[in-house]
Amino acid sequence: MSIILKNFIKLAANEIDLVYNSRNNEKVRRYCKNKEKISYKNHIDFIKNLENINSQYFLVYVYDLPIGVISFADITESSLFVGSYKIKNSIKLSAIYMEYAQFYYAFEVLKKRSVYAEVFYDNKKVLNYQLDHCMVSNMENRLDICVFTYSSDLYFRHKNYFINSIEDIFENQAVFDVVII
């Protein structure tokens, strides 16, 4: 099984529409920095402009079904910021696939040393999880968000545990690889 990451700049029209509708979903917007609805024109302009900025966005597929969006922004030589939101789907455990793909791409493909994620304090679901995350090396409290830092050292130290726990879910079936298109 593969997790497929499809770069936004290669999305087909129906995929662009899917992302547009998902990003404008009220539950997604609630935890975005820009909480306003995005117009279709701005959405298209944003995707067109991605070739010119140091950010990358991917639509994530599992079993040929789109499960969410992951992003890599403010990419420097050694670090980047990650973000994600899910797309309503029938795949169980989709957040786990997305997290695995996110770390794999940041630490193994882009070979960054640090990855940052910003979590709003009222996003209890994500906050709880990140506060207990084995790959977090630092956290910084800001006004309304907590900034978590994940280090490549901790990623590679815990990677096998992470993969084993996923294999455990699927009863040791061959799990997945990450394909970037």
Next chain:
Amino acid sequence: MNIKDFLAELEEILEVDEGELDINSDLGQYEEWDSLSMMSVMALFNKQFSIPLKIRDIKNVTSVKELVALSNGNII
């Protein structure tokens, strides 16, 4: 932890109204009972009760009762 406090934590995780859940609630009916919520509950169990649940322990849980049972008496 008493059951009231646990339900309050769970309500925040699932983003449902205060007082909406009780011991007999069916989690399967909530769209927000997804893998991220499960990982959040796993983190809560680890932090509060030092119980390191695995994903396989929780992936088929569909009720509050089942979660309480996983706490080995730490939720009363």
